[in-house]
Amino acid sequence: MASHTERPLPHDERAEHRRLDVRGTRLHLAEYAGTGTPLLMLHGFPQHWYAWHKVAGQLAGGYRLLCPDLRGFGWSEGTPRGYDMDSLADDALALLDALGLERVGLVGHDWGAHLGFRLCLRAPERFTGYLALNMSHPWPRHRAVLPNLWRLWFTAFVEYPVLGRAVLRHWPGFTRFLLRHQVADPAAAWTEAEIAEYVRATSGSAAAAQSLFWQYVLHDIPALVRGTRRRERLTVPTLLLGGARDSVVVPSMLAGAEPYADELRVRLVPGAGHYLPQERPAEVADAVRERFAACAQQN
Template sequence: MTVQLYARDVGSGTPLVLLHAFPLSSAMWLAQREGLASRFRVVTPDLRGFGGSVLGDDEPSIDAMADDVARMFRTLGVQRAVVGGLSMGGYVAMALCRRHPDLVLGLVLAATRATADAEPVREARLRQAERLERDGATKVLVDEVLPGLIGPTTLQRRALIYGRVRGLVQATPPLAAAWAQRAMAGRREAFETLRNLRVPALVMIGDEDALATEDEARAMSDALPNAELLVIPRAGHLCAVEQPDLFNQAVAEFAAALARTSR
């Protein structure tokens, strides 16, 4: 079936499409919608099954998620956009670059990686997917995924942010989370896509990220023909949520420069 994504669409100017992390929804981009909509058209879709978007009956795949986003571009009348993705959203953004390169004006990759899953990670995803389907509850995500999403500085000093992220994880539909875990487990590596990218890119990583590493961010930056790498201090995996001002400033400067050169 064809899935139409629910998307929040605010502001005007150069379109900025932001793709959320697992196992959250577009609600994670609240500070980006508030901080960037005065300068850009900020579009934050819920990927299929999450938030306000239905899951559909397709086989789990990151490519299907990328095609959903491409369909959303057409529905909203967006011809090209700066596309940003954090973690799972980064996998979808890279697949969009491979399958629909004409839609991408610039690429922002945060807390993600271009490699396929190592076998232990893949096995953990599939085990969690089975448990999500069996239990019909998010306990496995709260127990096993949530601890890696937030850095120690946020845990110690930003209790409200941790509480908000925990609430978003608990609100995740279990079947959508299972589908997404299977999609991520089956994804291919994306270095060829990055090497062939014809638009500028910004790669970001939190210096306290326990799930993606600075080495992996550097490998993506090195593979891209035109990229800059930014390490965000005192931020874990959800760097856009933990350090929104630094994240927004970097994205705004990157997107503004692109808007100037693409006129």
């Protein structure tokens, strides 16, 4: 087993942990037991399952929260390949199969939200609804994206195979900078212990993180330019929650999905940045209740 999977887990007495063999690797799953609708919670970069601990505290057992570490992140084993969105989607669907869950609610943040959109387009029958956090939808308007490409400057230090792995593994100040500067109020969003945890985790998952960004360059950017996703339609009821002060995915990048979705609503959280689960866990929990209230009544 890779050494990063042997690190001590952040303490959260409410979470139960297990590992499941899925598609040639072993994925770590943290589960917050609850009596309500099961929700698959997909983390972003540079985090892992612990990204959801504040939201879990707000929901207080009202939902069964399934918080996996993506392949190669946190305490999930890494592999040489498998970090493109379709492969990660295969992982998520296989994980649901291993858990015996036919249909769940879906919540994603950052890269996890990008993956969530892919899942909803590929297997809409598996999801009762979708809450996406801090991520543009698959049909962003070019006139909104192009003027804001400079905001993704940091990806140039991550995506290239040699440079990216070296930066993430040996330059902890880089990860620390991203965490602190992509929120509206660092002192309110993070404890020093949380920042230290994600810095350590990023060093251990450097190969997976670099591969994730590089696969986006190879596959997703060309698809965006070609308008590949414009031939697809989102049928899963979706709420897209953004931060009004998000410096990575700015509010203008959240508009324009109406022609491609049956039901997609966009809402901004005033005064919040790119890490809503840390900055505004109560608002995220409220959005969970709103999005999945009908599902809970049906169940």
